[in-house]
Amino acid sequence: MTNPHRRNGQQYLYFPQKTGDSVRVMDIGKDKPKEVETIKVGIQPEHLVTNRSKTRLYVMNRGSNSISIIDTTTAPMEVIATVALGAEPYAIAVDPEQSRAFVSCGPMDDGSIKIIDLSAASPVLQNSTPVRGLLFRGLAVSPDSKRLFVAGGPKDDTINDSISVYDITGSAPVLIAAVEGQNESPEFVYVNPAGSFAIASFRQGGINVFDAAATPPVLLSTVGSGEVNGSALSPDGKLLVMGYAEPAGGEGNYAIYNVSAIPLGTGLFFTSTYAPGPMTFSPDGARLYMISGTELVTYDMTMHPPEVKDNVTLTGPAGGITL
Incomplete structure (x- = not known):
């Protein structure tokens, strides 16, 4: 191979x-x-x-x-x-x-x-x-x-x-x-x-x-x-995604920071119906894959804010994720 x-x-x-x-x-x-x-x-x-x-x-x-x-x-x-x-x-x-x-x-x-x-x-x-x-x-x-x-x-x-x-x-x-x-x-x-x-x-x-x-x-x-509850650094090292604990009865809260500029400024904040969990970027940085409970959620990172591209049900709870 x-x-x-x-x-x-x-x-x-x-x-x-x-x-x-x-x-x-x-x-x-x-x-x-x-x-x-x-x-x-x-x-x-x-x-x-x-x-x-x-x-x-x-x-x-x-x-x-x-x-x-x-x-x-x-x-x-x-x-x-x-x-x-x-x-x-x-x-x-x-x-x-x-x-x-x-x-x-x-x-x-x-x-x-x-x-x-x-x-x-x-x-x-x-x-x-x-x-x-x-x-x-x-x-x-x-x-x-x-x-x-x-x-x-x-x-x-x-x-x-x-x-x-x-x-x-x-x-x-x-x-x-x-x-x-x-x-x-x-x-x-x-x-x-x-x-x-x-x-x-x-x-x-x-x-x-x-x-x-x-x-x-x-x-x-x-x-x-x-x-x-989860974070991921983009392959080029410029963007850090943070997933914050879901409030009771609320949505998942997320922030994206530009970590190529120091000191860090205000991040891009957005919400999602999916609670945050382990996450990782695609090699080109265009997708973010995240485990949310028993679902694999794919975010389109070319959109601002990111949009859910897909979600599939997984077999059992996942403890991590990698490509």
Whole structure:
């Protein structure tokens, strides 16, 4: 297969059944998304990511304390390796060089960052670095594969809501800094394609933008409020979509921020009948795919505000989404 992301005219979107033991594969290359495959993985799969070339899918199994690695070039797709972690995993990220996967594990008071060597014939756990008191949520690797950004930081009396930044040029992560933010409960973190900004969104409200190249990273801008239920950064790193918790009896509330201009200005706010959830952009940025309960909702991002293009019913509740 020369392009596993587009096989026989198909384009693939993946979501895990977080109350089960499988990953569902959707063909989004046609007019209406359609479920085409089911892949058995571990128990309670939640977070999942693909590598840059889209040849591998990495699935975090919270109930099995493991990572399933799926070859997306085969028909049907199949699990080619399962790596045991020995601790409850929270988030996973793959470096741009596709040689390492980083996983945050464990409860807040006794956790670790684990590195899986993907270059080996059989992927193996390469390193486990204890990190006490880390809030384990989003992970992101810088484009040059030198820094790992973690949504959360050492929990003590002075720094309890932040991003932690690690030097990952050696065999084990080395903490560079834990940078205090201006909001509570960090959930998601992104690094733009240029590696200049690290963007953290917070469950209890707001966006923090940091200078990702500085040591320690510097908080450049903060904006927004409200409980965040999902977010996504566009492939060009310019737009951040935030989905806010649905008010009782109300609609889903959303905001789009231009994160290429610092400080951040007022976002484009819009509402939808669909409650926000895990979301991801299409490779060209023209579509936003979002899990809303048991539905996959497609937004046309070329419209202002975005409009719902399609919605399909899914098999069971989904814990995440990726292309």
